[in-house]
Amino acid sequence: MSICLFCRPAERSGEDVDIILARMKGVKAFEKFHPNLLQQICMCGFYEYLEKGITLYRQGDIGTSWYAVLSGSLDVKVSETANHQDAVTICTLGVGTAFGESILDNTPRHATIVSRENSELLRIEQREFKTLWEKYRQCMAGLLAPPYGVMDSGATNDSDDYFSVPSEKILRAEKVLRNAILARAPHMIRDRKYHLKTYRQCCVGTELVDWLLQQSSCVHSRAHAVGMWQVLLEEGVLNHVDHELNFQDKYLFYRFLDDEEEDAVLPSDDDKREAEEELQETLLFLSQIGPDAHMRMILRKPPGQRTTEDLEIIYDELLHIKALSHLSNTVKRELAGVLIFESHAKAGTVLFNQGEEGTSWYIIQKGSVNVVIYGKGVVCTLHEGDDFGKLALVNDAPRAASIDFNRILRDVEANTVRLKEHDQDVLVLQKSLRPSSHGNIPAHFKYMITSISLLNPALDDFVLMHCVFMPISQLCPALLASQGSEQERLDYSVASKRRVFSLALRWATLQGHHLLEDDTALSFLEELHGFVSNDARVLRPLKELLPELERILKQYSGEERLAKKQPIRSFDDILLKVYCSDHTYTTIRVPVLATGREVTAAVADKLGSTEELLLINLSSSGEKQILKPNDVSVFQSLGVNGRMFACSREQLDSLNPLAEQEGPSTGSMSSFELMSSKDLAFQMTQYDWELFSCVHEYELVYHTFGRQAYRRSTANLELFLKRFNQVQLWVVTEVCLCGTLSKRVQLLKKFIKIAAHCREFKNLNSFFAIIMGMCNPAVSRLSQTWEKLPSKFKKFYSEFESLLDPSRNHRAYRLTVAKMEPPIIPFMPLLIKDMTFTHEGNKTFVDGLVNFEKMRLIANTIRAVRHCRSQLFNAEVSPASKNPQEVRNYVRQLNVIDNQRTLSQLSFRLEPRRG
Numbered sequence: 024m025s026i027c028l029f030c031r032p033a034e035r036s037g038e039d040v041d042i043i044l045a046r047m048k049g050v051k052a053f054e055k056f057h058p059n060l061l062q063q064i065c066m067c068g069f070y071e072y073l074e075k076g077i078t079l080y081r082q083g084d085i086g087t088s089w090y091a092v093l094s095g096s097l098d099v100k101v102s103e104t105a106n107h108q109d110a111v112t113i114c115t116l117g118v119g120t121a122f123g124e125s126i127l128d129n130t131p132r133h134a135t136i137v138s139r140e141n142s143e144l145l146r147i148e149q150r151e152f153k154t155l156w157e158k159y160r161q162c163m164a165g166l167l168a169p170p171y172g173v174m175d176s177g178a179t180n181d182s183d184d185y186f187s188v189p190s191e192k193i194l195r196a197e198k199v200l201r202n203a204i205l206a207r208a209p210h211m212i213r214d215r216k217y218h219l220k221t222y223r224q225c226c227v228g229t230e231l232v233d234w235l236l237q238q239s240s241c242v243h244s245r246a247h248a249v250g251m252w253q254v255l256l257e258e259g260v261l262n263h264v265d266h267e268l269n270f271q272d273k274y275l276f277y278r279f280l281d282d283e284e285e286d287a288v289l290p291s292d293d294d295k296r297e298a299e300e301e302l303q304e305t306l307l308f309l310s311q312i313g314p315d316a317h318m319r320m321i322l323r324k325p326p327g328q329r330t331t332e333d334l335e336i337i338y339d340e341l342l343h344i345k346a347l348s349h350l351s352n353t354v355k356r357e358l359a360g361v362l363i364f365e366s367h368a369k370a371g372t373v374l375f376n377q378g379e380e381g382t383s384w385y386i387i388q389k390g391s392v393n394v395v396i397y398g399k400g401v402v403c404t405l406h407e408g409d410d411f412g413k414l415a416l417v418n419d420a421p422r423a424a425s426i427d428f429n430r431i432l433r434d435v436e437a438n439t440v441r442l443k444e445h446d447q448d449v450l451v452l453q454k455s456l457r458p459s460s461h462g463n464i465p466a467h468f469k470y471m472i473t474s475i476s477l478l479n480p481a482l483d484d485f486v487l488m489h490c491v492f493m494p495i496s497q498l499c500p501a502l503l504a505s506q507g508s509e510q511e512r513l514d515y516s517v518a519s520k521r522r523v524f525s526l527a528l529r530w531a532t533l534q535g536h537h538l539l540e541d542d543t544a545l546s547f548l549e550e551l552h553g554f555v556s557n558d559a560r561v562l563r564p565l566k567e568l569l570p571e572l573e574r575i576l577k578q579y580s581g582e583e584r585l586a587k588k589q590p591i592r593s594f595d596d597i598l599l600k601v602y603c604s605d606h607t608y609t610t611i612r613v614p615v616l617a618t619g620r621e622v623t624a625a626v627a628d629k630l631g632s633t634e635e636l637l638l639i640n641l642s643s644s645g646e647k648q649i650l651k652p653n654d655v656s657v658f659q660s661l662g663v664n665g666r667m668f669a670c671s672r673e674q675l676d677s678l679n680p681l682a683e684q685e686g687p688s689t690g691s692m693s694s695f696e697l698m699s700s701k702d703l704a705f706q707m708t709q710y711d712w713e714l715f716s717c718v719h720e721y722e723l724v725y726h727t728f729g730r731q732a733y734r735r736s737t738a739n740l741e742l743f744l745k746r747f748n749q750v751q752l753w754v755v756t757e758v759c760l761c762g763t764l765s766k767r768v769q770l771l772k773k774f775i776k777i778a779a780h781c782r783e784f785k786n787l788n789s790f791f792a793i794i795m796g797m798c799n800p801a802v803s804r805l806s807q808t809w810e811k812l813p814s815k816f817k818k819f820y821s822e823f824e825s826l827l828d829p830s831r832n833h834r835a836y837r838l839t840v841a842k843m844e845p846p847i848i849p850f851m852p853l854l855i856k857d858m859t860f861t862h863e864g865n866k867t868f869v870d871g872l873v874n875f876e877k878m879r880l881i882a883n884t885i886r887a888v889r890h891c892r893s894q895l896f897n898a899e900v901s902p903a904s905k906n907p908q909e910v911r912n913y914v915r916q917l918n919v920i921d922n923q924r925t926l927s928q929l930s931f932r933l934e935p936r937r938g
Contacts, residue, residue, distance in 0.1 A: 040065045041927070045800045047145075060159045067151040073097075073138040082110070082135045089123040089152045092116055095142025099403050100135040101396055110135055114394050114403060114411045117346065122403050126152060133402040190258070192308070194280075197260035199305045201279045202290040202298035208234060215276055222264050224287060225276040228252075232272045239303060241310040243842050245272055246332070250317030251309040252277075257316055269320045307822065322364030334359045342880070346386050346410035362386075375412075384412045486530050498530075499547035520558065524568050527551055531575050533720065548576055590717030591615060591738040599658055601626050601638075601667050604674040606681055615736045620652035626669045637675060639668040643684040644922045647675065655734055659741045663749050663921040686920035690760035692770060695913055700773060702904045704780030706914045707750070707789050711848050712896040714743045715788070720885045726855065727881060740851075747792045747852055752919040754796025758805070759920070759929035767808045767933070771797065775816050778823060786848045787840070794823045801923070801930040808934070840887055847891035854884050 043065040071090070073079060080086065082102060096117050100110035113134070116122060125132060126149045147155070204211050204226070211230050215222045235248040242248050253270045255261035260280040263270075270277070281287055290298070318340055321333045329337075337359035341347055347355055365385075367374070374385065377396065385392075392405045405411060531548060552572055559566040591597075595615050599622065602608045611625045623636045638657060640648040643664040650657050661667060664684045695703065722740040730737050754774050761767045774793050781790040796802065797820065803809075809817070840849055904910060920926055 041800055041804055043068070060155065063155055063159075064145070064147065067147060067155075069146045069148070071144040071146045073142045073144065075138055075140050077138045079136040079138065079144075080132055082132055084132045085129060086123055086126040086132055086149070088146045088148050089121070089126055090147075091121040091145045092118050093143040093145055094118060096139045097142060098137045098139050099394070100137060101133070101402060102135070113396070114405055115139060115346075115409065116403060117406070117409045120404070120406050120409065127156060133396065193255065193258040193260055195301075196305045196309060197255055197280055198294075199298045199301045200255075201281055202294050203238075203302045204234065205290055206295035206298060212279070212282065217276070222276045223278075223285070224282040225264060225278050228271050228273050228275045228277060231277065235306070239306040239310075241307050243310075246317060246336075247310065247313055248272075250313030250315075250320070251306075253316040253320050254309055254312055257319070269323065307825075311825065319364055322362060326361055326363070329360065337362065344386060344408060346408060364388075384410065386410045486526070486533055495543050495547075499543055520555075520565060521568070524551075524555060524565065524572075528568065528571055528575075531572070545576075548572065552576060590719070591736065591742075593734075593736045597658065599667065601669050602641075602681065603630075603668070604670045604678055615738055616655050616734060617657065618652060619650040619654045619657050622657055622667075623652075623669060634671050636669045637672060639670065639675070639678060641666055641668050641678055641680055641684075642922075643680050643686065643920075644924060645680055647678060649675075653731070655731055656736045656738060659736075659738055663745060663752060663919060685922070685925070686756065687760065687918045690757045691913075691918065692757060692761060692766065695910075696769070696773065698906070698910050698913070699902070699904060700776035701780045701902050702907065702910045703914060704777050704784060704786070704789070705901050706907070706910045707777075708781060708784040708786040708848065709896065709898050709901075709911075710915055711743075711746065711786055711788055712846065714739070714746055715848050715851075716892060716896075718743055718888075720888060723855075723885055723888065724881065743788075743851055744855070747788055748921075749917055749919060750789050750792035751796040751799070752921050753917045754793055755799045755801055755926050756919045758797075758802050758808075759926050759933065762933065764808060764811065767805065768811045771808065771812055771820075772816050775819050775823075779819065785843055785846065787850045788848045790823075791826075791850045791853075794820075794826070798824060799923075799926070801926040804930060805934050840891065845891055845894040846896045849888065849891050854887065 040062065044061060047061055047065060073095070079090070079097065082100070096115050098112045099114050099116060100112050102110040116136075122136070123132075201212070211226050211234065212224055215225045215227075231252055232245050232248040235242050235251060236245065242251070249270055249272050252261060256263070256268070256270045256277075261270075262278050262280070262283070264276040264278060267275070318336065321329065321336060324333065334356075338356050341355040341359060341362075347358070365383075367390075374392070387405055387407050387409050389407055391407075392409075392411065393401045394403050394405065394411070395401050527548075531544075552569070555565055555569060555572070559569060593614075593616050596612050597615055598610055599613055600608050600610050601622070609626060609629045611622070611629055613622055613625055617625075619638045623638050626638075627633070627636055638650040640650055640657075640660050640662075642648075642662055648660065650660065654660075658667065664686060666681060666684060668678055670678060717739040719739065721735070722737040725733055725735045726737045726740055757774075758767055758770055761770055774797060778790050778793040781787075781793065812820075840847060901907065920929075
């Protein structure tokens, strides 16, 4: 998008505007903008990139442009004097925040704006902005600070104004649910007696939760169902008989709004039939907004009344709030216990005044807040995800917090770090200062393990993640150190020995083929076997554990291991095709872990070249990436149609992609249109399962923390992720190469059917790949094609597309996977994104600092993968097919175009821009 915005407005093509528009629609601040307004912004806006610490403009300057934050964040600084050195940061502007509206009346800037991190901005010059303002004043008012704009109002507080006026959609949801209950389980709504008092036409909370769980698979758990009923309670269309504000999964009485009147009308047969037809759509709608309502309900509880489950839900939500991204997960976990919910129904409510001694730090969950400085007016407007009031908590300024924020920070930086499970220390670390061996590099801290408890699930976390902070060369001697002399071994308790041996077995089982990559590992197991065999003569309980260890030793030693088919391993060799500038190529055999330097040396030796060669990853679009000499497993950097080149520096500019990299020129619809959608989905699932089952759990860890640091391969994981991209591009390629409108419609129907069958086979990876392919701008812009799609398929696609918003359904997705019966092929890019997000900013392998809360999150992700593979995929239950081999060959050899510009050009040829 940045390249398109760099072009002068008059030079932008229709394709450029579409690319910009697709990015703009992803910015929350622009969600409610009219399409025509967004189109105008895309045609006149400019791209602005600021590195960290750059001053955009100073307080007192006369403005020339209006800005919106696309990525990154900026600090707002205000000075009481003309000296900019004493400026104080009053707030931070995050993604989606807009500022600079003073250009409407040419007043001086009220504050200095400095980039807090590398940031991307959309800039609109004064003349164009005034034109847009005059034409779209009402639409833009919500984005600007008063006096030009208006302030969004949030929800209401726990007072007489607690309930808002219910929307039409919520009112309809209440009617659908009430009528569906009366149609399917009329006994649930009846008069109830409790303590000699009769409550008319009520339902019981536990029965309502049970009923929801029985109606749809989109309701993942009892807590999820509670959140859905809480939505209705907050909107006032479901009421507790004693007007309690939180829905509870207990024997408590609730009454629908339509039953409040004594002469409530029962639904007719037509009403019940309509309710049956709309029920699933209503449940899907409530399931999407239910988690937010559940979160508000939890935050309204006094901190002392929150359960462990409540704290986990809050903590999970805090992980995805940008304002907290710089805090460690330990701090976030403590914040989960002290955060409370506060809402203000009326625009203009003052939270605190300048100079007052405040009591809180705020994070905006919904709505917006204006920052006003005496004598200067509104200097900026903060939106969802922004925070304010934190400065005083850190600097001991006049605003003091009721929660001891500094205490939390001090605890995290304490010399002793304790990881607790059920109030017991399971991992204790001692922090010490490690002096630097280089004069220009500052000293840093290291953490040494002083105590490990072998309790679950901390044991699993340690086994899964030990490679990050305790390599095999340290772990094996540490385990053997507990043996001691013969007499000490006899005196050592059986229970302790069993725990150590159990840890070793669990570690060896998880290691799998990685045992073959380190001589220390197999030597350790053989030595351990000798020790345990000796002890088992006296300590009989140890004898029952020996067969498992003997099985592992037999599996990974001798000739038996060679006969077993294995995934790509770090010590394997691969054949690598490397091209020259004249498009000839040579094939070399190199180890999987070969570095860029080793590959270029092998190529030079094969070609008999003496000149210095560069190793290039050349994409189909012509983009060149020079691979570093020390990079390991360089072949993993290649994209779907990427190729590896070796050339001299003088030949670099003349490198061009191969003709085969451009992808197909005609679609393959004639090949697969006669194939059954179910057959295609099954064969795709079988292939995806083969790739997924080869991914070792450690590859997820190495991918997150960086394979370069550990010199380990993530080749199996990269192949699986590349398959996701290939399926996504297959959808876009086939649609863009189909020149006939009616056939394109048939293609979309075909892909929607395949996606539905993939979901039926629990292949979430291909399911989401197909949906994301149809969401690609080159496909989604084909309005004539989508208009011809039958409404039934549009409804399916709309339901599928709604699952793609991870910010809204992230927790719901994980619950879905946890509830499904294995085997499951998960949506791997989302799991990888979740792990990468938790690790963001962590320099574990450099500093020796291990964030064990992040370790726990990554371990949980790995457990989810383990759950998905806890049962094997049964390839023998394939649907009846006339040509299974033909379908199998087709799905394993998808030919695609991976150049987005080429796909966009093809799309515009199919349906040129209207008007």
